Amino acid sequence: MTFLIDRDTRVLIQGITGTLGRFVVSMMAGAGLAPVAGVTPGRGGTSVDGVPVFDTIDEARRATGADASLVLVPAAGLRDAVLEAIDERLSTVALMVDGVPLGLSLDLISAAADAGVTLVGPNSPGVIAPGRCLLGALDPRRFTPGRVAIVSRSGGMMSTLAHTLTAAGFGQSTCVGIGGDSVIGLDMPAALRLAEADPDTDATVVFGEIGTTQEERVAALIAAGQLTKPIVVYIAGRAAPPGIRYSHAGAQSEGNRGTAASKIETLRTAGALIAERYTDVPRLLARARLSAGAGAAIGSSGGDATAGGASTGSTAGRG
Incomplete structure (x- = not known):
């Protein structure tokens, strides 16, 4: 085992249909560590490089067993996206977004702590267990x-x-x-x-x-x-x-x-x-x-x- 993530972690990407989301999917898949799902409201039923996209985390969990999230959602939808991941009790939520207002960071950190969810970030590149799992925009070759x-x-x-x-x-x-x-x-x-x-x-x-x-x-x-x-x-x-x-x-x-x-x-x-x-x-x-x-x-x-x-x-x- 490793900590935070491991070989059995099933990663979903919130904001998978954006430019950064598509790039991260390609990088993860190239290392044999592809996510199991993506979530973009209104884009359910589509896919990104073979990864199914759902409208909600609940749908993604039921279909794929996803239990950890990489959040790549733009600022306007950030609060709702992270709170959704927390409400669904995902084990680890990595928040890559930088420039998050202090008040919002405090709210999200408090909500995660109350729910027993590990929130990594904001302004985090993510987490990697080399050869086992990738939850972030990190080059696995390094x-x-x-x-x-x-x-x-x-x-x-x-x-x-x-x-x-x-x-x-x-x-x-x-x-x-x-x-x-x-x-x-x-x-x-x-x-x-x-x-x-x-x-x-x-x-x-x-x-x-x-x-x-x-x-x-x-x-x-x-x-x-x-x-x-x-x-x-x-x-x-x-x-x-x-x-x-x-x-x-x-x-x-x-x-x-x-x-x-x-x-x-x-x-x-x-x-x-x-x-x-x-x-x-x-x-x-x-x-x-x-x-x-x-x-x-x-x-x-x-x-x-x-x-x-x-x-x-x-x-x-x-x-």
Whole structure:
């Protein structure tokens, strides 16, 4: 198994008949991970590249067993689309749309929490369990099955890290782009708790950046012994001036709060391994392996690999 999505997840796309929807269907199908259904009100009975389209999620569920949604709906229909997915109690809803008003984000996040639905995003590239399932606009060719999770505030950097890990022999279990907004559903601490509980994940790579308190809350979990698997972190935005937005809506520090330096120091003190450059991540994973000596393999699922086929224990990589 992996977390959030797995081989048995049946994905539907809300907004499948739009330009982005058609592109995502083509990309997913090319990797053998095609969605089972699409939903566009008024377009029921049609299809996109062989994927049936329905007017409602209820109809799609009854016909295909769909249980997770990728939301690609334009802003005008966004509230209704996400609330429909929540009302239907889909297990995971990935919201790719960016520029969602803060008030709407808060409403949707609250509704999802009340319903027990995992909302990823907004402004998320989605989630991928390489070789098993894709719930997002992510190029599957950059990801390889294995046992290292990635939790990232940036979609582009998540793909870059996956490519870097694969080149070094580290496959990935689940990769989740939590989204770059200041208010999101599944946040970094929650995603890392899922990785900690996943028996097929041996270590996690985190891409963080300035702004919000997510990285500091991760550090608190590590210090409290609630996250015990190796965690390698790269924090971007070290040169960003205070008060200036660095990249995403949530990437802005104020004074000494939320800066890259403060996050790095807090995480390092807690016991995370800090990468000075993202290209250092495989070397730090290898260090975690050597520190452990014995345990489950960190690397690709096929066994030993160049840098990732040795073993790690539950407390590796601290310090």
